[in-house]
Structures are given as structure tokens and as C-alpha cells.
Amino acid sequence: MQDDLVYQPEKYWDRLWAPGGHAAIVTTVDEAGRVNAAAYATAVRIVHNPVQIAFTTSQTGHTGNNLKATGQFVVNLPPFDREILEKVRIVGLPFAQGVNELEKAGLTEVPSTTVKPPRILECTRHFECEVVWTKDWLYRTMVVGSVLAASVHKTLVDAKGYIIWDKVKPVAFCGAPYVNQFVGTTEPMAVGMPYDGPEADAGEKSTRSYFEDM
Ligand SMILES: Cc1cc2nc3c(=O)[nH]c(=O)nc-3n(C[C@H](O)[C@H](O)[C@H](O)COP(=O)(O)O)c2cc1C
Structure with missing residues (x-):
């Protein structure tokens, strides 16, 4: 059985972790109010309630500089x-400081209600965030933000806020080594719990009571 497993050399570890996270465009503004947009695949919802989002960015890029200066994204x-x-690929290009990547890509700005960076009409879900903390390490900056407001195209969720999968079509980026490859999901898979110990029931009950129709 062990013979079926093969260790990968360090140079392949990053490509082994594919896909990365949901593809995203993060918008920020600089201190002069100029809009910046960049592509990300490291954004993850890291706390359910209150919803917190984390991602990593470069220590020299405009997104990191802007959100450190303004506290918003x-x-x-x-x-x-x-x-x-x-x-998404176009806004990921290294445009000069002050260039609005949304204009370059032909994307439509929609004002946000709680923060200065705009939402993007062609993106169907938007999370307006204030920065909670950032940490520089290695050559990266980790960002954690708290969601102040979230919006969605109105035909894409049901009355209880669950997404309609085949309309929302979530998409993950495979990762930088894959350059231009994305994977999409159009339907979730319900998975059973083939374990009948007391923990199974308790686990399901506590998850449901916590999240049911909040
Ligand atoms: C699909 C995609 C995903 C990306 N994900 C990330 C990421 O998670 N972190 C990162 O630092 N850069 C990522 N990049 C690269 C940035 O978008 C790129 O460096 C961009 O120029 C940064 O712009 P800025 O200087 O305006 O912040 C990604 C690019 C693409 C096309």
C-alpha cells in the first residue's frame, strides 16, 4: 500500500496543492482615492461568525500598500x-501605480456602501471589508479583514441566502504554476455520515443549531 505513495520534491509542492482558493478580484483605493484592482486566489473565509476573510499579497504591491494606508478592501x-x-487575468497584470485596472479590463465599478473601494458589477458576490490585522513575513503580507457588508446579484441566492450553484458557478484558480487554468463547480455533492456513534448526532445538531437561519 505504501508503495502506491510517492514523495514529491520541494519544487513541486506548490503545484501539488491545486486548485488554490476561489478566484477573486480585490479592489482598494490609494490615499488619493484612486482605484486599484488585482487578482487573488488566496482569499479564504477563515471565520464563520462574524465573517472574516484572509488573503496574502506581495509586500511591494499596490493592494497591500493601499489597504495598509486606508484600512479597507x-x-x-x-x-x-x-x-x-x-x-481576472488582465487585472492581475503589473500595471503602474495609479492605473485603474478595472478600466483596463473593461469591468464596471459599482460604489460600495460601507467602504471606499468599489464593487465590480460583473462579479456576482462582493464582500466589503475593513482590515483587522496584517502581518509581513517571508516576502508576503497576510491580511485579515472583517466583512462590513456583502452583496450578490439577486437571482443567485434563495430566500435563506444559500447560493444557487449552477447560477453562481464558483471558480478556483489552479495556482501560479498552472498560469491560466481555473476549475469551476456547478453542483455540490451531499456526503453521508457512515458512523453511528453519539458524536455524529451531536456534531450535526450543534452545527445546525449554530447556523440554522441566522
Ligand atoms: C488568477 C490570479 C490569481 C492570483 N492570486 C494571487 C494571490 O493570491 N496573491 C498574490 O500576491 N498575487 C496573486 N496574483 C498576482 C497579482 O494579481 C498580481 O501580482 C498583481 O499585479 C498585483 O497587483 P497590485 O500591485 O495592484 O496589488 C494572482 C494573479 C492571477 C491572474
Whole structure:
């Protein structure tokens, strides 16, 4: 059995962890109010309640500089559609400071209600965030933000706020070594619990009571 497993050399560890996180466009503004947008695949919801989002960025990039200066950012999630994902790739290009990548990519700005960075119309879900903390380490900056407001195209969720999977079409980026590859999900898979000890019941009950129709 062990013979079926193969250790990978360190140079392949990053590509082994594929896909990365949900593809996202993070918008920020600089101190002069100029809009910046960049592509991210490291954004993850790390706390359920209150919802907190973390991602990592470069220590020299505009996104990190802007959010450290202003304390605000918006995470915009695109669907698994070729046209918008091409634009995600464009905003990931190294444009000069002060260039509005949304204009370069032909994306539509929509004002946010709680923060200065705009939302993006072509992205169907938006999380307006205030920075809680940042930490510089290695050559990266880790950012944690608290969500102040979240919006969605109104036909894409049900009355209880659950996403309609085949309309939302969540999409993950495979990772930098894969360059241009994304994977999409159009339906979730319900998975049973083939374990009948007391923990199974207790676990399900506590999850349900915590999240049921909050
Ligand atoms: C799909 C995609 C995902 C990306 N994910 C990340 C990421 O998670 N972290 C990161 O630092 N850069 C990531 N990048 C690269 C940045 O988008 C790129 O460096 C960008 O120029 C940064 O812009 P800024 O200087 O305006 O912040 C990604 C690029 C693409 C196309």
C-alpha cells in the first residue's frame, strides 16, 4: 500500500496543492482615492461568525500598500465564465501605480456602501471589508479583514441566502504554476455520515443549531 505513495520534491509542492482558493478580484483605493484592482486566489473565509476573510499579497504591491494606508478592501468573486476570467487575468497584470485596472479590463465599478473601494458589477458576490490585522513575513503580507457588508446579484441566492450553484458557478484558480487554468463547480455533492456513534448526532445538531437561519 505504501508503495502506491510517492514523495514529491520541494519544487513541486506548490503545484501539488491545486486548485488554490476561489478566484477573486480585490479592489482598494490609494490615499488619493484612486482605484486599484488585482487578482487573488488566496482569499479564504477563515471565520464563520462574524465573517472574516484572509488573503496574502506581495509586500511591494499596490493592494497591500493601499489597504495598509486606508484600512479597507473589497473581495469580488467572479463566476466560472470565460469572459470574466479573462478579465481576472488582465487585472492581475503589473500595471503602474495609479492605473485603474478595472478600466483596463473593461469591468464596471459599482460604489460600495460601507467602504471606499468599489464593487465590480460583473462579479456576482462582493464582500466589503475593513482590515483587522496584517502581518509581513517571508516576502508576503497576510491580511485579515472583517466583512462590513456583502452583496450578490439577486437571482443567485434563495430566500435563506444559500447560493444557487449552477447560477453562481464558483471558480478556483489552479495556482501560479498552472498560469491560466481555473476549475469551476456547478453542483455540490451531499456526503453521508457512515458512523453511528453519539458524536455524529451531536456534531450535526450543534452545527445546525449554530447556523440554522441566522
Ligand atoms: C488568477 C490570479 C490569481 C492570483 N492570486 C494571487 C494571490 O493570491 N496573491 C498574490 O500576491 N498575487 C496573486 N496574483 C498576482 C497579482 O494579481 C498580481 O501580482 C498583481 O499585479 C498585483 O497587483 P497590485 O500591485 O495592484 O496589488 C494572482 C494573479 C492571477 C491572474
